Amino acid sequence: MSGRSDRQRVTSADVAREAKVSRATVSYVLNDSPRQKIPEDTRRRVREAAARLGYAPSAAARSLRRGRSDIVLGLLPDWPIEHVLGRLVQQLTDALAQHELTFLVHSAAHPARPLREVWKALTPAAVLALDAFPEAEAEAGLMRAAGIEVVMAVHGPVRSGHRSPLVSEEPIGTAQARYLVQAHRRLGYAYPDVAGLGALAGPRLDGVREVCAGLGLPDPDVRTVPVDPDGAVEAVKAWRAADPPVSGICAYNDAVALAVLAAVRSLGLRAPQDLAVIGVDDIPGAALAQPPLTTIVRDTDTIARGLVCRIVDALDGVQVSADPIQEPLWVHVRVSA
Template sequence: MSTEPSTPPQVTSADVARAAGVSRATVSFVLNDTPGARVSEATRTRVLAVAKELGYVPHAAARSLRAGRSDLVVVPVSVSAIGRLFSEWVDEVETALGRRGYTVVLHGDRTSDPVAAAQVWAQLRPAAVITVNDSRMTAEAAKVLERAGVRAVVAGAAAPVEGVFTFVGDQSEIGAAAVGHLVERGRSRIGVVMPAERGLSAFAQPRLVGAQRAADEHGVTITPLPMRYTDDAASALALLCRELELDGVFGYNDEYAALLSAAFGDHGVAVPQDIAVVGADDLVLGQVVRPRLTSIRFHLPSADLLAEAVDRLVHDGTAPDLPRVWFEVVARQSS
């Protein structure tokens, strides 16, 4: 007759207090680093050592109840959509918020309706919600979060959102900058790569809008170019670009642009002599490939500035405005 393995008992703060010979209040003061608590350094060291030895893990929900607020910061994000540039920036933001006592949760829910999405985020009762170029962060969504007690509602968006602490960064400016640069280099028949991967349209569509705006201003033509991030798709698109007699391509970002640039080389299309190529994000990848890739560099608010703004919003309800996101062309050999 078999028996199911027993679940080991959960280590609690009471266990730590008992083993360290102190009160549970003292354990709480030490583990939560409570400001103003009178705990000697020797006692603090002993409590931390016992907690580590026992494998004690603080209970986030209970800690939030004691503190009267959550320390969670929800960042709704699709990993496939943000790319390397934004993933590195989000990682820096997570580190900066961690230094201020917050726990960042990347939330992959794909609910499309803004109010329904906000209700999903609010279920975690976070202290803050931060979105980047997410059309679901609307005034209505912000009201849902406010009613749920979310203290800081922050968004990176093309324009200020009512009820949201917004740092402005218009993705259409990237497409406009890329096309403007290609026009300066004498190109007039320009393709714009539109990634087929799910989740990327939130970035690709406004970049196409900006590219078209710049094309209209300069009297050149724009051709949207759907493309999957595969060798075969890049190869097929390289042939299509040659058939369409395009002389410039904005590749959405550096990864798609580099893949397409390599495909041009495979088919005897010279970059930039036959077709100039521009990417975006200014990744190291763009300097590794040959020819080196012209790109659009982002200047985002620093992670520390954003984390400080979130902390101020949580505690004070207000924070200084963050600098606007801006973009610049970094010209290299591909254009």
Template sequence: MPVESRPRRVTSVDVAREAGVSRTTVSYVLNATPHQKIPDGTRQRVLDAAARLGYAPSAAARALQSGRSDVVLYLLPDWPVGPAVTHTLVRLSTALAAHGYTLLAYPRAAGRPVADVWRSIEPAAVVSWEDLDPADVAAMRAAGVLVAVALLRGPGTAEGSLEVSQQRIGRMQAEHLAAAGHRRLGYADPDDPRVRGFAEPRLDGVRAACADLGLDEPVVRTVPPDTATAADAVRAWREAGVTAVCAYNDDVALAVLAGARAAGVDVPGGLAVVGVDDVPAAALAAPPLTTVTTDQEGIAEHIAALVVAGLDGTPPPPRLTSDVVRLVRRASA
């Protein structure tokens, strides 16, 4: 397949030539510059010429005129990007668009240094779901770039941060199972090292709840997306007296359900299971999966409000409350 050469960008000079006016007149019309006496006919001629040529001012030109960029750089973490993160990304993009900002997502897994990325884009703000190097934060702030860290707060980012307690998520799982009468719990750990930053605090939450409730330490087993290995984990839990499992997330919980079927263990009669995230497949599982969900829409709107407040110099919104996390009760536990 032939590769086309890069097309030449239409400029305001082209529009001026097409409309038969000066470039200054084009600038006045397209930028709606106040206090300029441009005849209506001339104004319409410029607008028509711009439309015919498909002219759009560059982001750099818009930033030069307004004094700041309208781009918010979203550093996509090196995690498996499932429905929860995708939903938040869509909601955040929509919420920022309502304030005139464009969200640009960049995967950190691509390996390009963060400094190279933001300097090439010159965004108004950077949103990260992971801690950033303090030197990067300092450089961005020196360049007038707002830094907002979501979910995990790092050094130097306190005024533009959002924290959702992963320990609370694990505690909520364990407390629900204990309230249902389960006295020996297991924890289904993921086999993906990229999510340790979430899995470990969730397990800490399960452990803390067990300690507070007078239960033994949870029995931890790593459960990959493999039915045979999951079945081995289910058998090991049952031999250890485990009657209920807190899974790292719904994907791991679904693997536990598959393993229970393969091992001939009834859910929830022989083993109750609780996941995290409430992915679409959770409600369709057999049995439907009890899970802990986070208000992704609320989180997205909160991040957008943090960014807009920071850029406008207004007070940040109140911190999210614990209500952002809730249990969805279904038949698996």
């Protein structure tokens, strides 16, 4: 093997010299060209040479060969990056990689680089927006004009011809309420104190309201609950003082539910005897709560694979379903409800 500076990028010409073949042969082997009959010994020699030299095919070359970039740009709104969102990003990364697509995430949290600069620099094949936040809305037409055919909103309102949200949050609130109304006739809803989470919390609350209305029960008593015990105490006091008293709480997520449980303990009350609480997400801390938290479990792998299927279909020119992804939900019953 000839000596080379580690600072120089290894090229297909280097691999060709190392394997003693033509650059065309290197391209055929590393791209698995189906129409070329190349002896297996030659293929092995090329792959071994590429591995020794640390050769990585140029992303630009791959884009030219395919006629598009291999990048899917994920747009995150200004939301907390918590356990479930982090898991979904990883599962999207893995599922897209199976289709030789690379998932890159851009957050809208201030002071992020302007979205227009990001997509123009990357020229992604597709854009997946978790929420239809204003900057993405304004850019959608420009992206499509630039050849970026897929601009999907996972959550958020439908505006200016955007597809319907691909993941429905209402069934989560429905599942929470259906579980609690087996033993509780007055429900409360613990709403998050992060304004940007309304795209998730609003539909979940709608699901709780629908169950209550369908059973002729009072509308849920909605209180904004910060993720700290002192702030949650006031909400618990208000629920207990209501007429009739609230006895079951559907929390926006497990973090909010844990704050409610902490407030219950600090007031000398018990869960579920005095106030039952059910969360969402089954985060690792849910099983460690006092008492252990009953929660709704989401199948984020199904969500990730459903989103990737739609992206790949759209890139291949296949008709894409506008129906929400059917995500299985189940209740992990512990002690709190």
